[in-house]
Amino acid sequence: MKILLIGYGTMNKITARLAEEEGHEIVGIIAGSGKDAPYPAFDTIDAAEADVAIDFSHPDLLLPLLEDEVKTPLVIATTGQKEEIVSLLKEKSESLPVFFSANMSYGVHVVNTLLKKALTMLDEFDLEMVERHHNKKVDAPSGTLVKLLDTALDHRENSYPVYDRSNIHEKRKKEEIGISAIRGGSIVGTHDVIFAKDDEVIEITHQAQSKEIFANGALKAANVLVNRPNGFYDYNNLFEER
Numbered sequence: 179m180k181i182l183l184i185g186y187g188t189m190n191k192i193t194a195r196l197a198e199e200e201g202h203e204i205v206g207i208i209a210g211s212g213k214d215a216p217y218p219a220f221d222t223i224d225a226a227e228a229d230v231a232i233d234f235s236h237p238d239l240l241l242p243l244l245e246d247e248v249k250t251p252l253v254i255a256t257t258g259q260k261e262e263i264v265s266l267l268k269e270k271s272e273s274l275p276v277f278f279s280a281n282m283s284y285g286v287h288v289v290n291t292l293l294k295k296a297l298t299m300l301d302e303f304d305l306e307m308v309e310r311h312h313n314k315k316v317d318a319p320s321g322t323l324v325k326l327l328d329t330a331l332d333h334r335e336n337s338y339p340v341y342d343r344s345n346i347h348e349k350r351k352k353e354e355i356g357i358s359a360i361r362g363g364s365i366v367g368t369h370d371v372i373f374a375k376d377d378e379v380i381e382i383t384h385q386a387q388s389k390e391i392f393a394n395g396a397l398k399a400a401n402v403l404v405n406r407p408n409g410f411y412d413y414n415n416l417f418e419e420r
């Protein structure tokens with residue numbers, strides 16, 4: 179594949195390395211500063227050269243691009259401002275194949291599927307979610323946690339998230355879904371979904387042990403996406419034959 183990178187920070191440097199090891203070509207980058215990039219800047223290449231664009235960037239970089247004319251199939255990984263990003267991507271998907279996932283690890287898709295099942299069976303349990311990431315992450319809670327929370331809100335009637343208990347001076351309510359974000363060191367990314375009732379706790383955990391799993395996930399998604407008809411894809415439908 180000929181790949182255009184959107185963002186050239188920690189993640190897309192890894193994507194570029196893995197892509198080249200697999201024989202793909204990076205034809206250009208759209209980046210904030212990107213001064214140290216060994217690839218041509220987007221405005222110096224013919225955009226039609228790229229088969230697919232892979233984004234790991236920031237909403238401030240991505241959103242204006244999506245409002246513009248984009249003609250390349252898109253694999254989008256940026257988190258934060260999910261509603262704005264997804265709404266623009268759905269418009270784009272009328273004329274392009276578009277894949278979006280707040281977590282490119284297929285394992286997190288499995289966790290979300292397990293969570294849906296658990297929610298149908300663990301109605302009496304209190305629900306809390308905790309995510310942990312490195313100290314360079316700029317958004318909180320993580321995009322993955324927002325996705326897991328959305329799943330829980332869809333399944334638990336009248337439930338609502340509680341992000342901060344510091345000003346709450348009463349007992350936890352059943353409908354609460356407590357959300358906690360931890361930032362420190364080089365933690366790659368861990369998500370815990372905790373179901374608790376008297377005398378019993380069930381936890382579903384996903385622990386990313388390298389950033390390569392996200393870059394590999396994006397590359398695998400791109401490989402499939404380039405042969406898909408126009409439309410909006412995530413891990414629920416990317417691998418389905420139409």
Ligand SMILES: NC(=O)C1=CN([C@@H]2O[C@H](COP(=O)(O)OP(=O)(O)OC[C@H]3O[C@@H](n4cnc5c(N)ncnc54)[C@H](OP(=O)(O)O)[C@@H]3O)[C@@H](O)[C@H]2O)C=CC1
Pocket residue numbers: 185186187188189190209210211212233234235236238239254255256257258279280281282283317321392
């Ligand atoms: N879906 C998934 O599986 C994963 C998603 N992510 C998400 O990908 C994104 C990027 O992660 P990561 O590579 O670690 O982040 P970095 O901070 O290392 O890189 C961010 C990139 O976006 C650019 N950027 C940042 N802020 C701005 C801005 N205000 N205006 C223009 N450009 C900007 C940076 O440009 P500059 O060079 O100037 O700094 C850089 O190119 C994050 O949203 C993260 O949450 C990360 C891992 C996995």
Ligand SMILES: O=C(O)C1=N[C@H](C(=O)O)C[C@H](O)C1
Pocket residue numbers: 257280281282311315319320321322323366367368
């Ligand atoms: O910024 C990161 O590093 C990550 N971001 C994604 C998120 O916000 O969920 C995915 C992964 O957890 C790593």
